Amino acid sequence: MSTWIQITPLQNIPLREGRCVTLGRKEIAVFHLPEKVLAIDNRCPHGQGPLCDGITTGTHVVCPLHGWKIDLETGMVARPDVPVGVKTYPCRVNSDGIVEINVAATQEAEVAA
Amino acid sequence: MTRKKLKQQLIVIGNGMAGIGCLEQILRHNHNFEVTVFGDETHVNYNRILLSSVLAGEKPVDDITLNPLAWYLEHKITLRLGIRVTSIDPTMRTISGDDGSVTSYDKLLIATGSKPFIPRIEGVEKDGVCAWRTLADTQWILNRTKPGTKAVVIGGGLLGLEAARGLQVQGCDVTIVHLRDRLMERQLDSTGGRYLRSKIEALGVKVLLEKSTAAILGNGHATGVRLTCGLELPADLIVVAAGISPNADLGKQAGLQVNRGIIVNDYLETSNPDIFAVGECTEHRGVCHGLVAPLLAQGKVLAATITGNRGATFEGAIPAAKLKIMGVDVFSAGSNEGGPGIETVKYEDESQGVYKRLFLDGGRLVGAILVGDSNDSHRYSEWLRTGANLSAKRRTLLFPDPIADNGDAAAMLSDADTVCGCLGVSKGQIIEAIHEKGVCTMAQLKECTRASTGCGSCGNLCMDILRAVAPNFEEETKKxxxxxxxxxxxxxxxxxxxxxxxxxxxxxxxxxxxxxxxxxxxxxxxxxxxxxxxxxxxxxxxxFINDRVHANIQNDGTFSVIPRMRGGITTPDELRKIADVADKYKVPLVKVTGSQRIDLLGIKKEDLPKVWADLGMPSGQGYAKGVRMVKTCVGSTFCRFGTQDSIATGVELERRMENLFTPHKTKMAVVGCPRNCAEATVKDIGLVGQEGSWQVVVGGAAGKSVRKADLLITVSSTEEALAAAEVFFQYYRENANYLERTYDFVERHGIEKIRRDTVYAPDAIKEALLDRLTKSKNLSQDAWLERDNPINATQFVQIQPMEQPIMPPSPSYLRSSASAND
Structure with a gap:
């Protein structure tokens, strides 16, 4: 069984923006950055703001509700200085230009839960 | 008993610009004075020249203070305010005040200035008639004016024109009655007077020439004036600006030589060795000077004389005048009449309203008249002062050399050139202050050199020099x-x-x-x-997400939808559609906003395009740093008090600006009468209607900050009011920092600068602003039309994954939903 789930053609996510996708019961925000694609849990740990709607700054995203800044690579909150974070998911673009997320590699059980 | 005082008593009678200007100079010398200043006004020394700016609402009273109380304290000056000196006893060397006090002096300085000349007109003592000379007069006038007040100004000289302008800005209906055949006849020739008249009339001020006032009408309180020709003008307020005369009574009483003014020699000495005089109360070589520059020059000379450094002399000055009415440039200096041996060089441009005339005698400039464009006045003042031979400059007399005309006036000046004509401060002195004293702000420059504390017209030039020379200047503004x-x-x-x-x-x-x-x-x-x-x-x-999907994100990630309802006007049909949408999408909250609109809250992102389509109304931009709304009152459409059609005007204003982005949100309102039911005076842009005119106000706020809007301009037609609002709007768009509301913007620049750069700017500048606004407007559109042409495929819709992880509860169900969407 492949653990990489095909999500959508890359062009459906505009450069430097994020989009939300629901896998099972899990909302995941996928970001299209100049060098790579990155995926994290969509809800901000602060006020459950939709991170997919945030403005990206490098490999971080800023939550549209109250400005918390999340590191897309580690999932950790970079601002304010609090030791919390969100889950990250391996993400890639396959040779057909399709964005894929690997839910099994990290938290498949949770995604499925 | 012999006087054993260590210090000599110096009494200054008069707390105005000449007396205190001289005192400032005295303090720079090594002196041995204990100083007492008597002033019959109750305010510390202020800039009388700028009273016109106070009357026109361009400057608050605090801004024109020249020497705050702290200055008097710091220099140990005893200040006696509100006391009029009634007599001088030159033998006993004492003065008496109207409070009964008697004070002795060793040296006496008379700086009593001048008093308004009040012509003998029947009924001139009636309530509602006043001269305009002091801060108290200004406040009295301001208290008497309200939009629609009918005012007559008697006198069409510099002062009369500035008074008329101030009253017009306050919304008054103003008529100038002038005895002579042209305005400012002492400074202008007849052509110049004609150009000036058309400019004054264009401001909405009526001008009657060759008319004299026979009587003030009314029983106790003035209700109008009757002219000698029989014409009667109704008026609630009559300002007499028929000239000034030296206030020399004390000199006469003290037995000094007095003609029109107290006679002084080149050292500013009077006929009594212990009494000196300076300023408008004096007469020097047969001339009574009435402008600030020569008075301050006198002060410098007198300071030397009185401190025992007699030597410097005052040898008179070339009369020069600049009208301080925004958008009406008038400059006149030296001679303004031709004559034998006098050549004149002229330029006229009727359509631009520009008139220039120079008077030359043997290749040297002896006079200049500029109407409509006084940018070059600096050059002419300098030529008049130095008497430079201009034979080699004949080609560029009327306009600067094109190469030199790059707008960088500051760089063109030599160090010896005067920058501040009023205070006599040269460019070199400013540069020295910057280098030696570390001056790097305008406030410090004023403090240190006093430059730009006179008429203030050199402010921009001073700023340019600061900017170019002071190493730290940018620190202030650089953010x-x-x-x-x-x-x-x-x-x-x-x-x-x-x-x-x-x-x-x-x-x-x-x-x-x-x-x-x-x-x-x-x-x-x-x-x-x-x-x-x-x-x-x-x-x-x-x-920001709001501007990606044209809706305001809420705390649960849903959005709010506010359709545009121009001027707060809606129809039963629109209301029905809104109700249907609220039902169809199970909108959790429908709310009437503070902006006279209806807000549908709790809409899911993917429903936005459908909601907009069902509403069929344009976006109200309730989510954007952009044009929000124009709130209106009922106005003349239904209201029995309405004087203007606020609804139609508000709808039109909204149409002209909607769909545009602004530095921060822009809220507007139009009201049909001064009752101000739609709160126009606390909006970013407000139009306040009154009988026969509109006031355009800007920079108001009633949110995080509360600020009453400043008056931008008063105009007579609706179209002019809309155009003024548009000019300001585009100026704000172009010049404010992002996220700077108009109330911060207006405060940062001052309404004076904003008026100068917008409604009183040359026509070409206003047109350019409007052209750029039109261009932006033509390229803008209702953002909600993106419902049919989304900017990308997933602008509103959520991405449906091409496959789902294989897991319970129902992968097949989820798969089929995904493929259905593909």
Whole structure:
């Protein structure tokens, strides 16, 4: 069984923006950055703001509700200085230009839960 | 008993610009005085020249104070305010005040200035008639004026014109009655007078020439004036500005030689060795000077004389006058009449309203008249002062050499050239203050050199020199946008303009870190839009989510939808559609907003395009840093008090500005009468209707800050009011920093500068602002039309995954839903 789930053609996510996708019961925000694609849990740990709607700054995203800044690579909150974070998911673009997320590699059980 | 005082008693009678100006000079000398100042006004020394700015609402009273109380304390000056000196006893060397006090002096300085000349007119003592000379007069006038007040100004000289202008700005209906055949006849020739008249009339002030006032009408309180020709003009307020005469009574009483004024010699000595006089109360070589520059020059000479450094002399001055009415440039200096041996050089441009005439005698400038364009007045003052031979400059007499005319007046000056004509401060002195005293702000410069504390017209020039010379000058204003693009917004706009940059990413790549953040990206989005008048490459990734989906994100991630209801006007049909939408999408909350609109809250992002389509109404931009609404009152349409059609005007105002982005949200209102039911005076832009005219006010706020809007202009027609609002609107769009509300913007620049740069700017500048507004407007559209043409495939819809992880509860169900969507 492949653990990489095909999500959508890359062009459906505009450069430097994020989009939300629901896998099972899990909302995941996928970001299209100049060098790579990155995926994290969509809800901000602060006020459950939709991170997919945030403005990206490098490999971080800023939550549209109250400005918390999340590191897309580690999932950790970079601002304010609090030791919390969100889950990250391996993400890639396959040779057909399709964005894929690997839910099994990290938290498949949770995604499925 | 012999006087054993260590210090000599110096009494100054008069707390005005000449007396205190002289005292400031005395304090610079090594002196042995204990100083007492008597002033019959109750205010500390203020800039009398700027009373016209106070009357016109351009400056608050505090701004025209020249010497605050602290200055008197610091210099140990005893200040006796509100006391009129009634007599001088030159033998006993004492003075008596109207409070019964007697004070002895060793040296006495008379600086009593002048008094208004009140012509003998029947009924001139009636309530409602006043002269205009002091701050108290100004406040009295301001208390008597309200929109629609009928005012007559008697006298069409410099003072009368400035009074008329101030009253007009306050919304009064003003008529000038002038005895002579032209306005400002002492400074202008007949052609110049004609040009000036048309400019004054264009401001909405009526001008009656060759008319004299026979009587003030009314029983106790003035109700009008009757002219000698029989014409009667109704008036609630009559300002007499028929000239001034030296206030020399005390000199006469003390037995000094007095003609029109107290006679002084070149050292400013009177006929009594212990008494000196300075300023408008004096007569020097047969001339009574009435302008600030010669009076301050006298003060310098007198300071030397009185401190035992007699030597410097005052040898008279070339009369020069500048009218301080925004948008009406008038400058006149020296001779204004031809004569044998006098050549004149002229230029006229009827359509631009520009008239220039120079008087030359043997190749030297002896007089200049400028109407409509006084940018060059500096050059002429300098030529008059130095008496330079202009034979070699004949080609460029009327206009500066094109090469030199690059707008950089400051660089063109030599160090010896005078920058502040009033205070006699040269460019060299300013530069010295910058280098030697570390002066780097305008406030410090005023404090240190007193430059620009006279009529203030050299302010921009001083600022230019500061900017060019002071190493730390920029520190004050330099606030960079953010660390990603470390430049002030002003400079970024310039970069975008000159480098013709069309996208945020370009700016970030060339001038920034290539990445950007949530602070600079929306700001740059705004800037590339406004600089390019909408002809930019829109990149939604740099916009806040609200501007990506044209709705206001709420605390649960849903959105609010506010359709545009121009002027707060709706119809049963629209209301029905709104109700249907609320039902169909199970809108959790329907709310009437503070902006006279209806807000549908709790809409899911993917429903937005459908909601907009069902509503069939345009976006109200309730989510954007953009044009929000124009709130209106009922106005003349139904209201029995309404004087103007506020609804139609408000709807039109909204139409002209809607769909545009602004530095911060822009809220407007139009009211049909001064009852102000739609709160126009606390809006970013407000139009306040009154009988026969509109006041356009800007910079109001009633949110985080509360601020009463400043008056931009009073105009007679609705179209003019709309145009004034548009000119200000575009000026704000172009010049404010991103996220700067109008109330901060107006406060930062001062309403005076904003008026000068907008409604009182030359026509070409106003037209250019309006052209750029039109261009932006033509490229803008209702954002909700993106429902049919989304900017990308997933602008509103959620991505449906091509496959789902294999897991319970029902992969097949989820798969089929995904494929259905593909």
């Amino acid at each position: 960079v946008l953010c660390k990603c693009v470390p430049f002030p917004q002003e400079q970024i706009k310039e970069m975008i303009r000159t480098q013709r940059m069309k996208s945020v990413q370009e700016v970030l790549d060339i001038y920034g870190n290539g990445i950007g953040c949530e602070v600079c990206k929306p700001a740059l989005s705004y800037l590339v839009d406004v600089v390019n008048c909408g002809e930019h490459d829109e990149d939604r990734s740099t916009r």
